[in-house]
Amino acid sequence: MRSYYFSRSDFPKSKSEIYGDIAAGLTVAIVALPLAIGFAVTTGMSAASGITTAIIAGFLGALFGGSRYQVSGPTGAMTVVLIPIVTQYGAAAIPALGVMAGAIVLIAAVLRAGSVINRVPWAVVEGFTVGIALVIALQQIPLALDFPKGSGDRTYLVAWHTVQGAVSAGLNWNSIAAVVLTLLIKFNYPKIAHRFKFKVHVPASIVAIVVITAGSLAPQLNLSTIGDIPRSIGKWSGNLIEFNALSHLIFPAILIALLAAIESLLSARVADGMVHAQGNEKYNPNKELIGQGLATIGSSLFGGMPATGAIARTSVNVRNHAKSRVASMTHAVILLLIVLLFAPLVSAIPTAAIAGVLIGTSYRILNPASIRESLKTTYAEASVLIITAAVTLLVDLIWGIGVGIVAHFVAKFFNKGR
Numbered sequence: 001m002r003s004y005y006f007s008r009s010d011f012p013k014s015k016s017e018i019y020g021d022i023a024a025g026l027t028v029a030i031v032a033l034p035l036a037i038g039f040a041v042t043t044g045m046s047a048a049s050g051i052t053t054a055i056i057a058g059f060l061g062a063l064f065g066g067s068r069y070q071v072s073g074p075t076g077a078m079t080v081v082l083i084p085i086v087t088q089y090g091a092a093a094i095p096a097l098g099v100m101a102g103a104i105v106l107i108a109a110v111l112r113a114g115s116v117i118n119r120v121p122w123a124v125v126e127g128f129t130v131g132i133a134l135v136i137a138l139q140q141i142p143l144a145l146d147f148p149k150g151s152g153d154r155t156y157l158v159a160w161h162t163v164q165g166a167v168s169a170g171l172n173w174n175s176i177a178a179v180v181l182t183l184l185i186k187f188n189y190p191k192i193a194h195r196f197k198f199k200v201h202v203p204a205s206i207v208a209i210v211v212i213t214a215g216s217l218a219p220q221l222n223l224s225t226i227g228d229i230p231r232s233i234g235k236w237s238g239n240l241i242e243f244n245a246l247s248h249l250i251f252p253a254i255l256i257a258l259l260a261a262i263e264s265l266l267s268a269r270v271a272d273g274m275v276h277a278q279g280n281e282k283y284n285p286n287k288e289l290i291g292q293g294l295a296t297i298g299s300s301l302f303g304g305m306p307a308t309g310a311i312a313r314t315s316v317n318v319r320n321h322a323k324s325r326v327a328s329m330t331h332a333v334i335l336l337l338i339v340l341l342f343a344p345l346v347s348a349i350p351t352a353a354i355a356g357v358l359i360g361t362s363y364r365i366l367n368p369a370s371i372r373e374s375l376k377t378t379y380a381e382a383s384v385l386i387i388t389a390a391v392t393l394l395v396d397l398i399w400g401i402g403v404g405i406v407a408h409f410v411a412k413f414f415n416k417g418r
Contacts, residue, residue, distance in 0.1 A: 024322035025330025039074040048230035057295035057307035062328030065291025066284030067268035071313035098300020100253035105293035114285030117265040124404035127388025137362040143355035146175035182356025212353040229343040235303040264309035380411035
């Protein structure tokens with residue numbers, strides 16, 4: 001049971017690490033804000049519910065979870081599961097669903113089911129990582145082109161139809177230029193800072209967002225911005241639970257719990273891989289399930305929605321040199337401050353800058369050098385990686401993991417037969 005307690009290693013060891021965690025939390029908060037709003041609205045809930053989820057789930061997941069780097073909140077994968085549920089039962093069903101799903105995740109933690117994810121073959125995890133990186137990049141196409149989302153129930157279809165519509169209507173070159181400039185700053189600012197020996201570390205993503213926001217003030221550029229930010233959060237919704245309707249929600253709650261567990265644990269495992277975590281630095285899968293269960297229950301009871309570990313935001317956190325769970329907790333606190341104090345200022349950030357940051361992050365997650373190295377291993381492992389990535393991109397992450405595991409055992413079987 002000691003593994004469920006906090007330890008000194010869970011928190012910053014020096015002032016420099018504290019400052020680094022705060023800087024990383026600030027970057028993640030700015031990236032998380034439009035995503036939280038967008039996912040909530042897409043689901044059929046209010047923008048305020050998305051921000052509430054990012055704040056409450058983000059804080060609880062970081063505080064009680066088993067990963068130093070995990071950032072929790074609303075995600076695109078959860079949106080796909082929630083849309084038909086909200087359509088059928090209405091947003092009023094979310095508090096009950098969240099409590100039930102969160103309780104199932106907590107039970108899984110008690111049963112130590114989280115350890116199962118560590119048995120997923122590494123080739124499957126790498127394929128999942130590649131697929132998710134491509135999904136994250138494709139999700140940014142509407143923001144990058146400053147054009148409404150195209151039709152489709154899959155990310156690649158939405159991206160393709162968005163590009164078709166944008167080309168037909170005439171490309172917004174100002175938005176595209178803003179994305180390109182964001183990427184140039186994101187990848188080159190660290191080299192400049194190192195060359196001139198800047199004493200204060202400022203994340204490249206923050207520098208890019210500040211520069212693009214300042215440049216967007218020129219009227220002729222006409223870049224779309226984050227826009228109005230709700231100024232209210234955290235409305236108690238526990239009284240909306242109708243206990244006589246719980247039996248109808250059992251299966252949807254199981255689906256939500258399954259997704260929350262799988263996406264969160266894989267996100268935490270990928271984050272460990274990005275920092276090459278060793279020994280006690282590695283995430284605790286069962287403790288992570290406790291954090292995610294509490295995060296989903298807490299956010300759902302206070303006007304939010306079920307949450308998971310978000311690999312895009314977690315990766316931004318890692319890439320901005322987060323050292324402990326304080327970075328993720330800071331991201332939640334900063335989101336709260338933005339809502340209460342700085343909403344007008346942050347609302348001026350161009351969405352193209354957010355798209356650029358996330359496209360850059362997806363490239364770093366993708367890690368082309370690592371992919372080339374992986375594809376040079378055995379034919380079987382390369383095949384498993386490609387199949388997992390393709391299914392994750394073309395269908396969804398749960399199918400990607402399932403098909404990847406099956407492909408792994410099939411490849412193993414044929415190798416034994418040789």
